[in-house]
Amino acid sequence: MNRTGITRATREPLPGGGVVLAVPEGVPDVPALRFERESERRWVLRQGERPLVLARSEGEGCCRELRLRRLSGHRSPLPPPSAASMRSGANWPHRYARWLEETELGPLHRGRWRLTPRTVFAPGIWDCDLVRDWPDASLDLLCGGGWHGVLPLRPLLAPDAPRVKSYRKHARQGTLAPVLLWWVSFLDGWLLLDGHDRAAAALAEGAPPPCVELVRLPADDAWQTTAAEITEAHEQRVAHLAARPEGPHTARQRQALDRSYADVLSTLPYDADATPMFALPRA
Known part of the structure; x- marks a missing residue:
């Protein structure tokens, strides 16, 4: 600066x-x-x-x-x-x-x-x-x-x-x-x-x-860690959906999962982080 x-x-x-x-x-x-x-x-x-x-x-x-x-x-x-x-x-x-x-x-x-x-x-x-x-x-x-x-x-x-x-x-x-x-x-x-x-x-x-x-x-490493956790959870939901018998709404449900996942990932780097509270300086 x-x-x-x-x-x-x-x-x-x-x-x-x-x-x-x-x-x-x-x-x-x-x-x-x-x-x-x-x-x-x-x-x-x-x-x-x-x-x-x-x-x-x-x-x-x-x-x-x-x-x-x-x-x-x-x-x-x-x-x-x-x-x-x-x-x-x-x-x-x-x-x-x-x-x-x-x-x-x-x-x-x-x-x-x-x-x-x-x-x-x-x-x-x-x-x-x-x-x-x-x-x-x-x-x-x-x-x-x-x-x-x-x-x-x-x-x-x-x-x-x-x-x-x-x-x-x-x-x-x-x-x-x-x-x-x-x-x-x-x-x-x-x-x-x-x-x-x-x-x-x-x-x-x-x-x-x-x-x-x-x-x-948030710092890059913080939001990237959160993104990895969300990705793992998303993959588990997709795998659970794929393991079920295909029905008339399966494609729509997969699209909803993918859209929600993409929306969350796109905002993670720009969501507000905690405002820091600093320690008092030593006398």
Whole structure:
């Protein structure tokens, strides 16, 4: 990565304008923007040495409450887009990928990362599940730990704030640069890394903002191991089907097995992996 003079990540273009970055060996294992585990119930989001989010879970059982305190000082890992670049219709996933490689403020570290446009969300993500309270907030975690919402890292400005008003015209014209969302597995939700004012502008115009989603992907050896296990299970099902007397639906059943197998294998390299939680640095 450029901040340390290391070779850029390898790029794999994806259909629809997305890209996968394979961040190489030699990049520091601990990124600037990272989660650190303080105890079983406490973690902190840190950017460099600066804490941005302090979190603790409360309650017993699988459904707990996550109490957050966000602190000022978040610095976007991306430079602000110019009006000209927004009107030009840039390939934003690729542009954001390059900026994330160059920044000293982002979450990238060794491994595979996907940046893709995100246009569809479950109902409620950008209204009732958008955390507007500042600085303190409380999230009700569902069984298994999820919450499924959007957590801004600084307050959203009012719809009539000058910076928001300047973006609202772009929102109406369909030229607004997308916000950058980081998918966090243990929250089952997103952190808003860049574009707080653009998000406020789009919401003021009555629509969710355009988004680019940053997702950490499994390592090649991990998804290939899973693929081998799925292949073995598929071959066993095919052999079991072949051992049965042929009937009027046998061909259709074989086609369904093959189609399901192909669909699963095609998504394995691009499915989200767990977001790492780093250990606190030693004093």
